[in-house]
Amino acid sequence: MFPNATRQLALNFDISHTNDTASPARHGLTEADVAAVQQKRISSYLSMVLQDEVEVFFTDNRTTMISYKKKSGVLKLRLHKMFQQADDTILKALSVFIRGIPSIRASGKLDEFIKSNQSQIRVRTERRRNPVVPEGDHFNLENVLARVSTAYFGGATDAVKIGWGRLRERRGRRRRTRSRALATYCFEDTTIRVSPVLDSPRVPDFVIDWVVYHELLHHILPIEKSGNRKRYHTTKFRTLEKGYPLYEEARRWEQKNLDWLLK
Numbered sequence: 731m732f733p734n735a736t737r738q739l740a741l742n743f744d745i746s747h748t749n750d751t752a753s754p755a756r757h758g759l760t761e762a763d764v765a766a767v768q769q770k771r772i773s774s775y776l777s778m779v780l781q782d783e784v785e786v787f788f789t790d791n792r793t794t795m796i797s798y799k800k801k802s803g804v805l806k807l808r809l810h811k812m813f814q815q816a817d818d819t820i821l822k823a824l825s826v827f828i829r830g831i832p833s834i835r836a837s838g839k840l841d842e843f844i845k846s847n848q849s850q851i852r853v854r855t856e857r858r859r860n861p862v863v864p865e866g867d868h869f870n871l872e873n874v875l876a877r878v879s880t881a882y883f884g885g886a887t888d889a890v891k892i893g894w895g896r897l898r899e900r901r902g903r904r905r906r907t908r909s910r911a912l913a914t915y916c917f918e919d920t921t922i923r924v925s926p927v928l929d930s931p932r933v934p935d936f937v938i939d940w941v942v943y944h945e946l947l948h949h950i951l952p953i954e955k956s957g958n959r960k961r962y963h964t965t966k967f968r969t970l971e972k973g974y975p976l977y978e979e980a981r982r983w984e985q986k987n988l989d990w991l992l993k
């Protein structure tokens with residue numbers, strides 16, 4: 731009765747509203763209480779309509795509103811938490827969708843329901859898009875950027891923003907290449923984020939310059955794609971990277987100081 735593969739209904743529109751999710755808690759019920767009640771209601775309704783055991787889970791997904799999978803005879807249905815408010819008409823449409831019966835009416839109903847509840851869809855976490863602060867205790871990154879840009883890029887890096895990143899971005903992760911760990915360049919917002927560990931008098935100017943130089947190369951050089959792989963550090967990149975006058979010194983300094991930098 732059910733197609734074997736996981737099916738899902740995805741929403742692929744950009745959500746640009748502010749996330750004003752009012753607490754659904756009513757009558758002193760917590761969000762979890764409400765969810766438990768709705769989970770029971772929806773599970774029993776769908777089990778009845780589909781004549782099959784259905785287990786409902788609520789998600790806070792951003793794009794996949796509905797997905798399901800049959801596992802050990804149980805239909806595991808993952809629904810965006812907005813479905814806690816779904817009435818029987820919507821649940822009926824949902825059952826049609828799950829059965830895999832093509833129905834414009836049913837999918838139209840689901841679409842409409844999702845659209846009218848889209849304020850409940852979590853807005854993309856803008857972690858990478860937080861405005862960055864260039865002033866540190868020791869370095870002002872805007873000065874560093876200006877210096878490096880003028881010296882090596884003819885000052886043609888106007889679009890680039892720079893600031894101190896967050897420490898936790900690196901913590902607990904596998905060490906990536908040194909420079910990636912010490913700074914990142916984000917293509918989406920053309921922003922260089924430098925690890926705050928470098929905001930220290932222990933870091934020589936030529937090193938902070940070198941880190942920014944590396945990230946600026948990412949800004950000016952295109953990414954090479956081969957199949958699914960994206961190459962950031964292309965041959966050309968590596969060649970230009972070595973054009974930094976104190977390249978060897980900077981790398982040596984980095985090697986010597988990695989321990990406290992990446993601790």
Ligand SMILES: [Zn+2]
Nearest residue numbers: 909910944948
């Ligand atoms: Zn890099």
